[in-house]
Amino acid sequence: IAGITQAPTSQILAAGRRMTLRCTQDMRHNAMYWYRQDLGLGLRLIHYSNTAGTTGKGEVPDGYSVSRANTDDFPLTLASAVPSQTSVYFCASSEGQGANIQYFGAGTRLSVL
Amino acid sequence: GQNIDQPTEMTATEGAIVQINCTYQTSGFNGLFWYQQHAGEAPTFLSYNVLDGLEEKGRFSSFLSRSKGYSYLLLKELQMKDSASYLCAVTDSNYQLIWGAGTKLIIKP
Numbered sequence: 001i002a003g004i005t006q007a008p009t010s011q012i013l014a015a016g017r018r019m020t021l022r023c024t025q026d027m028r029h030n031a032m033y034w035y036r037q038d039l040g041l042g043l044r045l046i047h048y049s050n051t052a053g054t055t056g057k058g059e060v061p062d063g064y065s066v067s068r069a070n071t072d073d074f075p076l077t078l079a080s081a082v083p084s085q086t087s088v089y090f091c092a093s094s095e096g097q098g099a100n101i102q103y104f105g106a107g108t109r110l111s112v113l
Numbered sequence: 114g115q116n117i118d119q120p121t122e123m124t125a126t127e128g129a130i131v132q133i134n135c136t137y138q139t140s141g142f143n144g145l146f147w148y149q150q151h152a153g154e155a156p157t158f159l160s161y162n163v164l165d166g167l168e169e170k171g172r173f174s175s176f177l178s179r180s181k182g183y184s185y186l187l188l189k190e191l192q193m194k195d196s197a198s199y200l201c202a203v204t205d206s207n208y209q210l211i212w213g214a215g216t217k218l219i220i221k222p
Contacts, residue, residue, distance in 0.1 A: 042200070042202075043212040045209060045210070048209075058209070098143065098204065099163065099204045099208065101146075101161065106155050107154075
C-alpha cells in the first residue's frame with residue numbers, strides 16, 4: 001500500500017541524546033515536510049523540502065536538522081534533545097509545493113526526559 | 114501576523130448537522146484546506162477551497178468567503194465515527210500551510 005512510513009512509532013529519549021526520526025514515502029512526491037503537533041496548538045512546520053537536494057526552514061527549525069538525499073527519504077535529526085522537544089512529529093508529502101494535498105505518516109510520539 | 118481561529122471544541126448529536134467555523138488572517142491566500150484527525154492518528158484530507166462558494170462532497174461541505182477571511186465545514190447526518198478533530202489550514206503567499214489548532218467534535222448518541 002502506497003503511503004508514508006515513519007519510524008519509530010514512539011520513543012523515550014534522555015535529554016542531550018541525538019535522535020533521528022525516519023520518514024519514507026513511495027508516492028514519488030516532490031515535496032516533503034516535518035511538523036510537530038502539541039496540545040492546543042496547530043501543526044507547526046519544522047523543515048520542508050520542495051525537491052530532492054533542497055531543504056528549507058519552517059516556523060520552528062531550531063534544534064532540528066534535515067536532509068533530502070533522494071526523493072523517498074526525509075529524516076529529521078535532533079542533535080541534542082531537550083524536554084521542550086517532547087511532541088508528536090508528523091512527516092507529510094505532496095506532489096509539489098503550494099496548494100497541494102498533503103499526505104501524512106502515522107506520527108512519532110517522542111518524550112524527552 | 115498570521116492567524117487562524119477555530120472553536121476549541123463542539124458537541125453535536127448523532128444524526129444532526131454541525132457547522133465548524135474558521136476565520137483567518139494570512140499574508141496572501143492560495144487556498145484553504147480542511148483535514149480530519151481522529152485521536153492518536155494522522156490528519157487526512159477532507160476538502161479544498163480556493164474560490165468563493167460551497168464545495169459539496171457527500172455528507173461534508175465546505176464554504177469559503179475570501180473577502181471575509183472565513184470558511185466553514187458543514188457535516189450532515191452525523192455519525193459516531195465523525196468524532197474527531199477538524200483542522201483548518203490556509204496556504205499563504207509563500208505557499209506554506211498555516212494551521213489552526215483544530216476543533217474537537219464530540220458526537221453524542
